[in-house]
Amino acid sequence: MTFLDRRTLLAGSGAIALALALSPASAQKKYDEGATDTEIKIGNTNPYSGNASAYGNIGKTIDAFFKKVNDDGGINGRKINFISYDDGYSPPKAVEMVRKLVEEDKVLFLFNTLGTPSNTAIHKYMNQKKVPQLFVATGASKWGNPKEFHWTMGWQPDYATEGAIYAKHILSNVKDPKIGILMQNDDYGKDYLNGFKQGLGKDNEKLIVELATYEVTDPTVDSQMIQLKNSGANVFFNITTPKFAAQAIKKAAEIGWKPVHYLNNVSSSFGAVFKPAGIEASQGIILALYRKDPADPQWANSPDIAAWKAFMAKYMPQADLRDDSHNYGYSVANTMVEVLKNCGDNLTRENVMKQAASLKGYEAPMLLPGIKINTSSTDYYPIQAVRLARVNGESFELFGEVQSNENPSQ
Amino acid sequence: MVALLEVEDLKAFYGQTQALHGVTFSLQPGGITTLLGANGAGKTTTLRAICNMVRTVGAIRFDGRPIEGLATEEIVRCGVGHVPEGRGTFTNMSVDENLRVAAYTRSDKAGVERDREMVYEYFPILKARLAQQAGTLSGGEQQMLAISRALMLGPRLMLLDEPSFGLAPLIVQEIFRIMRRINGEAKVGMLLVEQNAALALELADHAYVLETGRIVMSGKASDVKSNEAIRKSYLGY
Amino acid sequence: MEQLLQQVASGLANGAIYACLALALVMIFVSTDHINFAQGELSMFSAYLVWQLIQWGLNFWLALAIVAFVSFLIGVMVERVILRPLHSAPVLSIVVVFIGLLAIFHSLAGAIWGHTIKDFPSPFPNIAFAGSGYIGPHQIGMILVTIALLVALFSFFRFTPLGLAMRAAAQNPASARLAGIRVDWMLALGWGLAAAIGAVAGSLVAPVVYLEPNMMASILLYGFAGALVGGIASPGGAVVGGFIVGVLENLIAYLGNLLEKTTGVYIIGNGEKLTVALIIVITVLTLKPSGLFGHVTVKRV
Structure with a gap:
């Protein structure tokens, strides 16, 4: 038994301990706070109220998409528990909510926290805590700096x-x-x-x-x-x-x-x-x-658009399809799921970060033809191509x- | 004959403090009655209580009709013209506008026009100052304007709160002379509150003397004036 | 020179926006002696109502007339239901209520109509005319409507008994009651009229800045500046003040840019427009507290 396993064993519940003891295969499973055999806890803040609340539709779309993922069986058998708080686009509020997510809810990582000011406010904290701040919803160029901020990564072209x-x-x-x-x-x-x-x-x-x-x-x-x-x-x-x-x-x-x-x-x-x-x-x-406009007739027959439309019809029937937030949220949430799939049973924060930085030629749904997501341990800019x-x-x-x-x- | 104003067991309060302790008096139509007393005796409070400008308990009948509990503006609309302490001038408005505001409740154009002329006749100086901002008038002119405003309501009763306050003796005499004319010509009953008892007793035909919120004495103005004991103990002259 | 003229024309157009809102502010101030911080959001909300009616197929002016009336009722309601119980409350409590109202109308609009900007049709014909390179037909229309509103308001307050009574009630409520004026209703009426003017202001502003819940936030600031420069108690002053602020902010930026171009020294520019405008307001208020066109209240005892 490795050191890591022993730690997990000590920290884990009796049931997990029993499972570990009984099954030698489980030695491959590695967890940090926020991940278990059955669940992956993901944290998020979005402006659901206030002036910027239009962006709140991104958070709602991500939530709906994770529901769909769970309905389809989850990721490697684990259900996503997506905890998203309202920060009203206010940095102090975002700091408060993020501390709650990390210290009380004990999420595995943060995903797509929204807004340059809010993400700036939590940037140092996340890196001190060594909790991933993944695929933030802002186009500022400062999110791709792995040397100083190993735990933070952007998504869209900066x-x-x-x-x-x-x-x-x-x-x-x-x-x-x-x-x-x-x-x-x-x-x-x-x-x-x-x-x-x-x-x-x-x-x-x-x-x-x-x-x-x-x-x-x-x-x-x-x-x-x-x-x-x-x-x-x-x-x-x-x-x-x-x-x-x-x-x-x-x-x-x-x-x-x-x-x-x-x-x-x-x-x-x-x-x-x-x-x-x-x-x-x-x-x-x-x-x-960098993304397709679903209203554009030239994409009418592309499979990702069809899948998106079906998803919207089933999970967000009331939504305004012309609101780009749904398109964006769907695409970025797909990227997140791709990373988690690649993590396999190793759900440590280090591995989540490692997998996020190992995307090669991934064509997330909604991206324009020819635009692929590439990341590496020195390239923290997932999408860097546009048309x-x-x-x-x-x-x-x-x-x-x-x-x-x-x-x-x- | 029905009394113009009847006040029965009137009590008034400023917050927790009781300022009137059951005042009863009445006014006959067409006369001038004065309320006398030292500072703080409750004279102004009595006028304010009649118009429901303080918290009040008691019965008030105007022309036989109970008016206690009515809002100030409704009491005014019954025909009570109140010339308040401090004159209540609309300082940012012109003299003309002050007079027009005063006639706001009236719909009889001809009557308003007539009363305008009457006011000009009583106070010619106001006619000369029509366009002037009322705040820039002298104290005496503002008092004239205040009385004129009450007149423009077409009242049957005027409540006058210290019209002599802060004015030069000559001007006070002038104003009191005109008040007598108004009382006679316009058939307006008057309830006059005054510090200057000698002056008030000259004008009034009936007097009440207040002390710490109670009526301690009443009678014909001439009787009160000639009673040296009363003058010495209550009126201070 | 060409640009100078264009900047002045564009400043006048912006000034009309500020002037329009400043009128509504003056309306409330004159009739209730309060400065209504929620005025901008009320106007924005009314503009949304107009937009909604236009979407349902109504003609602009008919929609505006209906909404002006509805806004009037909303204004009266706000006064009677929300502010009435606070009649004797300190000014600070009333300010807090205004800020609360602001937040309520803001989120209400956001919740009902969303935060995406909406195109708002201009009621004025889009025709070319001499000088239309300097100023658009909507801007001209807006200036004319603002002036018409001003004349109407001025006459109302000056010549009608009701207008006089409203001024009296605001200036000296106790005295107004003694003139038989139903002061409580005058305050409510003032609110109603301000809301109706606000509806016009909002509907004229929206075609220029686009309809969205935030549209009035910054305009309110400039509207205040205009009202204060001209005199918050004077409708005419507020309108002139609005135009002054609109033209000044453009000139400031223009001259600053010119200076930078010719000498290379940057002193002021686009970023300092609001700052300089506010400095002007403060200067005016320091030198002449009642505003450029406000009457000085003289009291003699």
């Missing part, structure tokens, strides 16, 4: 990578570019901007002729758009959240500014951006995508090859 991809596309496709940027004045905006500048390269930074920032408290970005138009820019990089993106698109049309328009993925929504802004005004906008698309009518027209940035930009 903002900096995406910014760099746009920059490269501009350099190779727009003749004599003069770039105007509208940017939300916070970490999210700066992350995009830094990646974008890196993509341009030192020598080309002067191509940025105007940088107009806005605060989230600004009622409109009209004044910034006038400023940008008057700068003479012929390329527009639009780093805005949906409401401001819609305002910017509409205002550009109103004042007759027609640059080559790049829009960040954060606002890649017909329902929340292009329809309110005006479909006509949105034509030709270029953006980076560029342009708004065409009421759908996205993909063009060009898969753009990837497999050397993580720091």
Whole structure:
């Protein structure tokens, strides 16, 4: 009997002790807190209330998907016990809830905790406690830093990578570019901007002729758009959240500014951006995508979309299918299940982290064709490829090859 | 003849403190009655109690009709014009607006117009100050405005709370002279509260003397005035 | 120069948004002497109601008329049911109630209609006209409606007995009662009218900033700034104040950017718009506490 087994034996219940004693095969099973023969406890925080509560649908979708997994027999015979608390998108509240999850509920790991501010607030704590903080729901670039933060990993393409991809596309496709940027004045905006500048390269930074920032408290970005138009820019990089993106698109049309328009993925929504802004005004906008839009007819026959629709119909019949949160939640939850399957009976925190960092060419449902999840002990950026698309009518027209940035930009 | 105002066993309270201990008196139509007494005797409280501006127990009949328990504004609408302590001017409004607010409850346009003219006649200075912000009027002018506001209600009874307070003697005389005219010409009964007993007794035809929330003495104004003992012990002159 | 004109025009358009909401704030202040922190959320909620009716096929103006009336009733209800028991409560308790109302209407809207932004139709025809490169038809319409509302309100408070009575009730409730004014109802009426104006404000703002539960949060801040600069007790002042704040914030950013371009020195820019606007408010209030157009209350004893 190894040391680890003895520890498990001492900590475990009588029933497990008996099982261990009786069955020599069980020597292969390894558990940390939160995992047993029958259960895997996963913790999560989401904004179910407050301003950002729209994102709460991600947590609800994940919960529904884990129910489906359990209904189908669980993972290697274990049921998922998904404990998700409301943090109201408030970092202090998130800290409180996460401490509860780790110290009282004793979850095996955290999965897809949502929001850059909340994840930043628990970042150090999770790494001190050596509890995985997996596939966080934010695109900040700081989640892929295994040297300093071994226990934290992102999932979606990070903002900096995406910014760099746009920059490269501009350099190779727009003749004599003069770039105007509208940017939300916070970490999210700066992350995009830094990646974008890196993509341009030192020598080309002067191509940025105007940088107009806005605060989230600004009622409109009209004044910034006038400023940008008057700068003479012929390329527009639009780093805005949906409401401001819609305002910017509409205002550009109103004042007759027609640059080559790049829009960040954060606002890649017909329902929340292009329809309110005006479909006509949105034509030709270029953006980076990594997941399929289920409403797009070109995916009507793809099996993952069909499976998603069936899942939604059965487990979330009331949900609004156009809400991207359901799409996102389904895809990321599938990735999580893949990792847990790969863990086998070794459900230690170290092994969960190891398996999360060993995904090779995994095609999670909903990802665009050609986009695969790759991770390693030095690459903590699961999705680093996107495809560029342009708004065409009421759908996205993909063009060009898969753009990837497999050397993580720091 | 039915009394214009009858007050029976009136008690009033400020929080836990009782300020009136069963006051009973009555007013005949058309007369001027004065309530006298030292500071804190309960004069102002009595006026406020009649208009339900303090917590009150007791019976109050106006023109034979019980009004106790009615809201202040409803009592006012019965025809009681209260010129309060401190004058209650709407300082941010013009003189004209103050007068118009005062006539808010009335629907008889012609009557309101007539009363306007009457007010201008009593207090010509107000007519000259119509557009002026009421807060900038002198003390005497504000008192005139306060009386005019009560008049604009078209009242049958006016409750006047220390109209002489803080005013120069000449102005006080002027105001009291006009009050007598109003009483006679507009047929308005008056209940006058005054510190200045000598002045009040000149004007009034009936007087009550209050001490610590009780009526200690009543009679014709002329009798009270000529009774030196009362003057010495209660009225201080 | 071209840009300067555009920035001023765009500032006027934003100013109309602030002015509209500032009017509702003034309405409550004039009739109840309170500053209603929940005004923005009430307007937002009304705008959602209008949106809902339009979805059900009603014409914009008809929907707005219905919602203005419904909002009026909601305002009256809020006063009679929630604020009435607090008549003698300290100001702080009332502020807490306002903040509670804010939270309630905010989450209610989020729960019913969701948090995704919604397109809100403009009631004004989308036509090109001389100068339409500077300012859109909706913005012009908004400015006109704001001015019309202002004139209506001004006349109401100045010339109608009811308007006068409402002002009297707010200024000096005890005296107003002595003039036979039913003060309690005046307060409720003030709430109702403010809610109705708020409905108009919300429905005019929504086509510009898009409909979502947060849409009024920052506008309320600017609306306050406008109302305070112009004088919170003066409808005209509030409207002018709203326009001043709208134009100033654009000019500040414009001049800051210009300075940075020409000299390379960054002093102020887009990020400091709100800060500078608030500094202006504080300066104005320090120099002239009643606002630029507020009447100074003089009291003589």
